[in-house]
Amino acid sequence: MGTFQIDFGGAANKRIVGIDLGTTNSLVAYLDGVTPKVIPTPEGDRLVPSIVSYTDEGVFVAGEAARGLQIQRPERTVYSVKRLMGRGVDDVRDDLKLLPFQIAEGSESVIRLDLGGKLVTPPEVSAQVLLELKRNAEAHLGEEITQAVITVPAYFNDAQRQATKDAGRLAGLEVLRLVNEPTAASLAYGLDKRKEGIVAVYDLGGGTFDISILRLQEGIFEVLATNGDTRLGGDDIDERLMAIALEDIATEWGENLSGNLEAVQTIRRAVIEAKHQLSTLPKVAISVRYGGRVYQRELTRELFEQLIQDIVERTLQPCREAMRDANLTPEQIDEVVLVGGSTRIPLVRKAVEALFKTKPHTELNPDEVVALGAAVQAAILSGDVQDQLLLDVTPLSLGIETMGGVVTKLIHRNSTIPASATETFTTSVDGQKNVLIHVLQGERELVKDCRSLARFDLKDIDPLPAGMTRIEVRFLIDANGILSVTARDLRTGRQQSVEVKPSYGLTDEQVEQMIRESFERAEEDFAARQVREARVEADNILSAVEKARANAAWFDLSEEERAAVDAALNGLQMAYHSEDHRLILDQIEKLDAATRTLAESMMNSAVRQALKGTKI
Amino acid sequence: MSELRILGEQAPAEHPHCWRCGNGPAHEHAEPVSLFCQFCNTLQPPVADYFSFFDLPRHLSLDLAELQRKFYALSRLLHPDRYTRAAERERRYSLEATAILNDGYRVLRDPVERAEYVLREAGFDIGEQRTRDVPPELLEEVFEFNMALDELKSGDETVVPQLMESRASFVSLLAEIDRELDAHFAEHDGAAGREARRAVLERIRKILNRRRYIRNLVAEVDRQLTAQGA
Structure with a gap:
């Protein structure tokens, strides 16, 4: 409270943000006074999906907008690219069974993904996610952001780290530090708590697993040992569930959908949804609607746990090795911190508790804690936090x-x-x-x-x-x-x-070449992006209005009101293919205004329905 | 990847002037050598000697708690995190100094590595090639041990109890050697004069060779037993 800030300008006190560049989701955070905070997107989301799509217009979109294209344009939409960072094509044969991407020729030392003819490397894809985060941070903080701390799995090797740094450079960010994810989490966890003792951080994310054991003493966070597996995470669980769904469908519909990208993405969404629900419910229904047909099956938590038992067990050996390297027994571990979305799975929590003989901490949001820690590390680098220091280790000899x-x-x-x-x-x-x-x-x-x-x-x-x-x-x-x-x-x-x-x-030359090219294309890209974003927004409102026209509230409107909506609808459809984003946005606004009464009356009837206790 | 930097710029034998403020001498020649200029407090090219770096006497017995305390204190002063916004040259010294700090802490906190470091710095050859010479008093036991190992490798698991027995005897030998080392460390630290210290170091070198030899035997039996799934 009451900090008096003086802006000296220049690089001396430029803000440094903390970024968690995840397999599934990415976040950007900063230190607000003494509290690390996640920066939301303009839409208010805290997580940005680590998804990038190369649109028909020839531009990249990232985050939620790209997620929207995952089913329509699966061949041009990349997810889980973190699994490909710093690898050659021979390394990722197994991963590519999970990821439906086209790999271009000559991918031995750097993978080149073929997105409908556009060739991109994993660092370029990640750079698009970073750009999205950078823009969100700039919009939220009202200043230019050029410096960042980015987190990586502790078990990332040199090439994977370098690829992450390259991604930052391509996004116009000076990466002042790469911080290991579990270590970053410990920073967020140990902040302002004056914690002392031995802490184990168990981090099971979308694509990677890390375990780090630290000694916390007088503000020093000393990593004693780290271990992990850079290809183990929630993706592997999704894969198990998908295999079951695809097999069921093959039997029920007599059709093998595994080569159908669009269907596969639809099923993927459904099984992930089911997986999430199983963390709180004893059983769920997996439901897939595709090509006018519906597939449904029940999945109990019991069966789910049987399916993923070996995946969870694969995380335990690295934990034992880390304890051995740190020369510690489970009894000497004072606290265990859980990080990563996959640690919401009850079986994972049970396994961790049994191994370390202590109940793990779950009070911090496992999706956000790494980004919050990155923000703390950013503040350490800027000098805003002085009493804490991270001493990390190299994971590999x-x-x-x-x-x-x-x-x-x-x-x-x-x-x-x-x-x-x-x-x-x-x-x-x-x-x-x-x-x-x-x-x-x-x-x-x-x-x-x-x-x-x-x-x-x-x-x-x-x-x-x-x-x-x-x-x-x-x-x-x-x-x-x-x-x-x-x-x-x-x-x-x-x-x-x-x-x-x-x-x-x-190589450095390749990265510089890419940066030059992106500058040359920046203006063009910016215009195309604005059009693209306007169209995404238009799609949303068009489909919402389309749905509303089937609602009872539509028929309660007066003749004139309905005519006004139809006129505005028509106007937006006409403007949709324009290359001027302002025209599209203009029509969106008009349609929005014309449908206000309709929206209100739908809302009211929804509330009435809800009060009656009837599901709508 | 791996951008190339000009590192390892050696601290001059005499470091008369601070690279930043030009005042000199940046620090007194007498130990302890300060890491920072006594006039402007700027980080100087670091010295590579671990004992001077930690401002510790050149002793083989060290107080590990004190070593850790110094390690933390120096980390706070030197770590690259503290120099993000410093001049390029000071950032480089910070990286250099922290690498020496970390390498030094790793070496000094382990008694064997510490002793090997002191031996090396004193000009002793501690090469691995000597590990092939079997300590004479162990000749017979090692001969039988190797026979048993060969039999295990060819699939004869009846030798496992014999191997385990040898292993246990090697382990207790190691404990004995460590006690012997401790005594020699104390003798070294208390010795008056360079010649007296060198004489003790020569004995320590022999003990370390023996120790390394026995450790390798234990490692080998562990490896073979794991390989056999025993």
């Missing part, structure tokens, strides 16, 4: 390839970051001018079982007899969990040039 395809570890997993390691290399052939260093991430012994990060080429080495040159290479993981490599010739003391060849992901 970092090593280099040595003789015989073996990985020599340089920085071990669960090392506090920033972390570094130094290694000296030499030449093996007379006159050798470069040394290639293959850097990998992972816990296994052999190169083939670890994840290739990049090849670093030490170039322009002075040609000397074998073994004479000594080059000291320094590997440094920064506070974002991203690696950089520098090298020095020990004989000359000179900085050694290093060329980086990332195994997965975009």
Whole structure:
């Protein structure tokens, strides 16, 4: 209360927002005084669906607008793209069974999705979600937003982190920090509570699972160990339910709909709805209406729990490993915090409670806690919060390839970051001018079982007899969990040039090229977007009026009133295909005005009906 | 990915002047070496030595609670989160310094890594190649142990009890070695003069080699037993 704010202008005190870029939903938050707050969309929603659609008009829409196109334009609408970030096509064969996207040729190191002829990479898709959040934040706060903290799964590797950072750059955001999601959650949870002790954060989201164990002491949030699975989440549960529905339908209707994108999306919606309801109800009805036919089946929580038992169990092993790495027993864990929508499932809560022998905290909204924590971290970076500090770790060991395809570890997993390691290399052939260093991430012994990060080429080495040159290479993981490599010739003391060849992901040049292109197209895109948004709004009101015309209230209207509505309806339909968004918005307003009496009388009769206790 | 930065800029042997305000010496030459300029309080290129960094005497026995307290206090001062809006150069020093802080904390809090660090800094060779030399007093036991391991690998599970027995004896040997190490640490810290300390370090090096050898035996039996699903 009573904070007196002075605007010095410039970058010195620009606001930094916190963003949770989720598999299913994304949120943006900021610190309002001392309280982190989620920024709602102009429509008042707090969650923005992480869905992006490339429209017929040739523009991207994201969030709720894209969700609206998921059934109409499934081949151009991308969801769960987080599963594809920082991966090559060979990594995601299993994921692609779940995700009905067309992959373009040449997707070995960066996946290119084919949206009806438009090729996009996962960072570009994520950038559209980030842009949507950026716009919402700018509209809400009334200022330009250019800096952000973005959260990533703790178990994300270097390439996945870099891809997330690239997405930020493409959206015009300087990503000041990537924060691990469970750690961010602990920040929101531990804020202003003066918490001390050992806390486990169990984070089961739409597509990823993380477990982090932290020590909270005097405002320091020290991560002791982290573990997880970057392809385990609510999506896998949806997949189970869909398989059942598709099989039932195949039997009942004699038709296999699994190749029908539109039908699949309709069924997906229905099973997700059922899944959500099962968190509070003992049984639900799955109901799918498609092509004039109706499929219905009952699903009990008991059966649901049997179906997902093994998915829930897959989360427990990483928890045990994290405890082992932190050198802790379940009895030493003081508190457990649940994060991610999938932790609403009663079976998940039961399993977590049984493992840690303590009742997990559920008072914070599991969908929002990560974004709130990101906002706290943003305030730490801006200097607005000074008494708290996060000390995070790298989730995976970092090593280099040595003789015989073996990985020599340089920085071990669960090392506090920033972390570094130094290694000296030499030449093996007379006159050798470069040394290639293959850097990998992972816990296994052999190169083939670890994840290739990049090849670093030490170039322009002075040609000397074998073994004479000594080059000291320094590997440094920064506070974002991203690696950089520098090298020095020990004989000359000179900085050694290093060329980086990332195994997965975009090069800096590619990202810059994309940014340039997006600037060139920005104006065009903006106009097209406004038209697109106006049409979405028009669609909504047109279908609402269409429905209302079947309502009893319609016939209570006077002749003139009905004529006025029809005229306005006609006007909007005429304006609909105009390329001028103002024309469309104008007609929407007129139709809105003409239907006011109708809307009121429908509302009144609905209230009357409700008071009578009859369902409408 | 992985943008390239010019890192590892070495702190000059003498660091007479602050890079920002130009006043010098930025800090006294006598230890402890301050991380910040004594005039303008700007972060200086960090020193790489863990003991100076933590402002601790070069001892092998450390008070771990004190080490943690210092780690937290230094983290608050040095972490990149505190330098988001600082000059590029100070941001770089913050990253460098925090990496050294974290690496140092990891090494110093573990007695074995701490001792290996002191040995390395004192010019001792602690290479892994020495782990192949079987400590003479263990020759016979290790020979039989390896025979049993081979039999296990070829599927003979009757050797499991024998292996478990060997394992237990190795583990108790390790505990004994750790007590031996503790005694040597104290002796090192109390030794007067460089030569006396080096003599103790030489003994510690041998103990560590033995320790590493036995640890590898335990790790190997664990790996084989897991592989056999026993």
